[in-house]
Amino acid sequence: SKTRDSFTSKVNDLVARYRKVDEEFFEDLEEVLISADVGVETVMTLIEELEMEVKRRNIQEPEAVKEVISEKLVDIYYDDDDESIETLNLNEDGLSVILTVGVNGVGKTTTIGKLAHRLKQEGKSVLLAAGDTFRAGAIDQLDVWGERTGIDVIKHNEGSDPAAVIYDGIQAAKSRDVDVLICDTAGRLQNKVNLMNELAKVKKVISREIDGAPHETLLVLDATTGQNALSQAKTFKDATDVSGIVLTKLDGTARGGIVLAIRHELDIPVKFVGLGEQVEDLQPFDAHQFVYGLFGDLIKNDSHE
Amino acid sequence: MAFEGLADRLQGTIKKITGKGKVSEQDVKEMTREVRLALLEADVNFKVVKDLIKRIKERAIGQDVLEGLNPGQQVIKVVKEELTDLMGGEQSKIAVANKPPTVIMMVGLQGAGKTTTTGKLANNLRKNYNRNPMLVAADVYRPAAINQLETLGKQLDMPVFSQGTDANPVDIAKQAIEQAKEDHRDYVIIDTAGRLHVDEGLMDELQQIKDTVNPDEIFLVVDAMTGQDAVNVAESFDDQLDISGVVLTKLDGDTRGGAALSIKAVTGKPIKFAGMGEKLDQLEAFHPDRMASRILGMGDVLSLIEKA
Numbered sequence: 001s002k003t004r005d006s007f008t009s010k011v012n013d014l015v016a017r018y019r020k021v022d023e024e025f026f027e028d029l030e031e032v033l034i035s036a037d038v039g040v041e042t043v044m045t046l047i048e049e050l051e052m053e054v055k056r057r058n059i060q061e062p063e064a065v066k067e068v069i070s071e072k073l074v075d076i077y078y079d080d081d082d083e084s085i086e087t088l089n090l091n092e093d094g095l096s097v098i099l100t101v102g103v104n105g106v107g108k109t110t111t112i113g114k115l116a117h118r119l120k121q122e123g124k125s126v127l128l129a130a131g132d133t134f135r136a137g138a139i140d141q142l143d144v145w146g147e148r149t150g151i152d153v154i155k156h157n158e159g160s161d162p163a164a165v166i167y168d169g170i171q172a173a174k175s176r177d178v179d180v181l182i183c184d185t186a187g188r189l190q191n192k193v194n195l196m197n198e199l200a201k202v203k204k205v206i207s208r209e210i211d212g213a214p215h216e217t218l219l220v221l222d223a224t225t226g227q228n229a230l231s232q233a234k235t236f237k238d239a240t241d242v243s244g245i246v247l248t249k250l251d252g253t254a255r256g257g258i259v260l261a262i263r264h265e266l267d268i269p270v271k272f273v274g275l276g277e278q279v280e281d282l283q284p285f286d287a288h289q290f291v292y293g294l295f296g297d298l299i300k301n302d303s304h305e
Numbered sequence: 306m307a308f309e310g311l312a313d314r315l316q317g318t319i320k321k322i323t324g325k326g327k328v329s330e331q332d333v334k335e336m337t338r339e340v341r342l343a344l345l346e347a348d349v350n351f352k353v354v355k356d357l358i359k360r361i362k363e364r365a366i367g368q369d370v371l372e373g374l375n376p377g378q379q380v381i382k383v384v385k386e387e388l389t390d391l392m393g394g395e396q397s398k399i400a401v402a403n404k405p406p407t408v409i410m411m412v413g414l415q416g417a418g419k420t421t422t423t424g425k426l427a428n429n430l431r432k433n434y435n436r437n438p439m440l441v442a443a444d445v446y447r448p449a450a451i452n453q454l455e456t457l458g459k460q461l462d463m464p465v466f467s468q469g470t471d472a473n474p475v476d477i478a479k480q481a482i483e484q485a486k487e488d489h490r491d492y493v494i495i496d497t498a499g500r501l502h503v504d505e506g507l508m509d510e511l512q513q514i515k516d517t518v519n520p521d522e523i524f525l526v527v528d529a530m531t532g533q534d535a536v537n538v539a540e541s542f543d544d545q546l547d548i549s550g551v552v553l554t555k556l557d558g559d560t561r562g563g564a565a566l567s568i569k570a571v572t573g574k575p576i577k578f579a580g581m582g583e584k585l586d587q588l589e590a591f592h593p594d595r596m597a598s599r600i601l602g603m604g605d606v607l608s609l610i611e612k613a
């Protein structure tokens with residue numbers, strides 16, 4: 001594909017900056033990956049495999065190692081799957097429910113606004129449910145997104161039972177015959193057992209009311225988060241059976257490399273990336289482009305020319 | 306399995322060298338490899354780790370094995386000392402202006418916890434120092450940011466100065482100070498919008514607020530779960546605003562929090578407070594020594610040294 005070709009050419013550039021494949025080359029590669037928050041273990045395994053592969057094929061020229069790097073990295077991500085893992089799973093002839101979960105402040109509510117806009121642009125009718133009844137101003141915040149996108153929001157008062165709001169959201173979605181219901185939830189740290197149980201209960205309400213729902217449970221991850229993202233993914237997966245990730249705040253300088261480890265170890269694919277605070281700032285995930293982005297620094301680094 | 310503590314990591318190497326009289330270069334090399342991995346897994350920045358490892362190697366090689374301490378315990382002790390040193394002493398004091406009101410500005414990336422911490426600090430100032438703070442809603446960008454601060458103000462029964470979302474944050478801050486003087490408020494805490502450290506326009510806005518209100522404190526609020534990018538963020542905010550301290554939030558989670566070490570290493574500015582929950586009374590003084598143990602894998606490190 002086009003992306004794959006341009007990715008390979010970028011790796012070409014990268015590799016052209018080194019005269020030989022030596023210890024220094026691998027050290028730099030390791031640093032680049034670590035500074036992009038790729039999981040430490042994943043990096044170590046990757047470098048080991050690369051070193052072995054280079055020995056096995058008796059590769060001396062950096063030029064020749066490029067194939068191996070791009071293969072390995074994209075392999076880690078896709079394994080036996082292909083790009084189809086990145087598409088949003090929706091019920092094409094009936095109501096679809098999307099549940100949004102994650103720790104505090106990662107961008108759940110904002111992502112809902114952007115995603116709702118995107119789905120509406122695709123011609124779908126959308127409804128939002130204000131399931132964060134805890135954080136100060138959370139309901140008002142979702143309301144503003146509702147106004148911005150021209151989409152209704154089902155809400156209760158601050159402090160009420162989140163499961164009850166979601167239940168009402170489902171009933172409203174059914175009676176209005178909308179295509180997609182997106183449910184907001186309060187941010188919670190994954191080590192808070194009570195709050196994780198509360199979330200599992202919300203999920204159960206959705207499954208009980210609609211067969212096969214939620215069609216997507218999206219874990220929102222902040223790209224600036226380091227190794228803890230892996231623990232977030234594990235625990236939220238256990239509690240709510242997460243089906244996909246939205247990686248937000250990639251418009252900063254963080255790279256969000258931890259999603260490689262998450263996909264590798266927990267088999268959860270990234271579906272969207274957040275690139276800003278505006279309604280249009282949500283894009284489908286592209287693994288090739290992402291993997292290339294991890295090398296930004298090494299490519300800019302001229303010291304080995 | 307990830308998130309192994311340093312002590313676990315060192316078990317294997319320790320066994321091999323128990324009974325030796327001196328820590329050899331090879332022993333230290335093996336152990337510092339484990340130290341490096343443990344620190345990286347705790348999200349300490351790789352450049353900071355590099356410097357630390359260099360110092361640890363210098364200190365550990367050739368040391369006589371202390372009575373009762375095996376080489377592994379000795380390395381852990383050196384690491385712990387280096388980390389605690391780097392993190393500095395405890396400093397949870399808040400400035401007091403000669404002429405009230407004392408002005409505090411809250412800055413940081415999106416979602417770090419600025420608005421919540423604004424409420425917590427105000428609560429802390431009233432409860433522990435008998436002060437009368439006023440909160441200022443200078444985030445005109447994030448949907449319902451003003452609502453959020455007003456809700457916190459209501460919970461605390463404290464005044465919130467706001468001029469809606471059409472006003473300019475610089476003017477809001479300026480007029481808030483006037484109002485505070487009139488109302489005899491002794492602290493003004495300004496909540497600003499989250500922004501990226503590379504967003505020139507918005508960073509410039511902070512600079513303008515700073516020039517206008519002359520704050521006594523500028524607190525950079527940082528999420529404790531931040532990874533390798535923490536150094537870039539802290540360095541940029543500090544370069545552009547000369548921050549006076551850091552508040553590390555969400556430490557009630559299970560993150561190792563290596564960002565704390567990175568931030569301290571690149572800015573030299575003290576981490577003053579730790580956010581320990583979403584509620585307004587969940588702000589604590591920051592304890593550098595506890596943080597050092599946490600980064601290294603919590604209590605197991607301490608107990609290993611204490612057992613010796």
Ligand SMILES: Nc1nc2c(ncn2[C@@H]2O[C@H](COP(=O)(O)OP(=O)(O)OP(=O)(O)O)[C@@H](O)[C@H]2O)c(=O)[nH]1
Binds near residue numbers: 102103
């Ligand atoms: N730069 C940038 N900021 C973002 C992005 N996504 C969200 N934000 C900002 O991050 C902050 C937190 O976003 P929210 O949507 O409130 O996050 P949340 O997960 O709902 O937060 P809680 O409900 O408090 O747990 C806001 O200031 C958003 O504008 C993104 O992709 N890029």
Ligand SMILES: Nc1nc2c(ncn2[C@@H]2O[C@H](COP(=O)(O)OP(=O)(O)OP(=O)(O)O)[C@@H](O)[C@H]2O)c(=O)[nH]1
Binds near residue numbers: 135420555558
């Ligand atoms: N568990 C926990 N959550 C916290 C802590 N501090 C803040 N939060 C939560 O983190 C989320 C974001 O907090 P805010 O205070 O809105 O963050 P902010 O920096 O003002 O966000 P923006 O204005 O969008 O940039 C909210 O869900 C808070 O409740 C903390 O110490 N522990």
Ligand SMILES: [Mg+2]
Binds near residue numbers: 109187
């Ligand atoms: Mg939210």
Ligand SMILES: [Mg+2]
Binds near residue numbers: 444450496497498499
């Ligand atoms: Mg805020």
